[in-house]
Amino acid sequence: MDNYIINLRKYPRVFNARVPFWQDLHNHYSNPKGLNRAEYNLICSKRDVGLWTKRGMKPHATWNVSDVKKYFNLKGSKESLHADFMEVWDEYQSLKTEIQKGVESDLQIELTV
Secondary structure (H helix, E strand, C coil): CCEEEEEHHHCCCCCCCCCHHHHHHHHHHHCCCCCCHHHHHHHHHHHHHHHHHHHCCCCCCCCCHHHHHHHHCCCCCHHHHHHHHHHHHHHHHHHHHHHHHHHHCCCEEEEEC
16 A cells, blocks of 8 residues: 655644644544544634624633644734634645545545654
């Protein structure tokens, strides 16, 4: 079986070993059982960040923007948060597409740095 090599340096907003988002993503890809917690948090956070930055709404009573910033390693003000978050979103979508190409080609996926 051939290897499909994916260089994680192409995805600096997603790949960071100290960030909880990457840790959850790596755990899922290392042992793909059940829900992909990282992707679930990304989807929910996209909705939540959009509500907070564009409409000024807290998605629910216990929601804190600092939790989102910590989970995705984001910094900055309300004005820059949505753009920064969307960079993470876009990079993740690109990585996911690249991984799916390898899976569809029935190749062994190898993540490198």
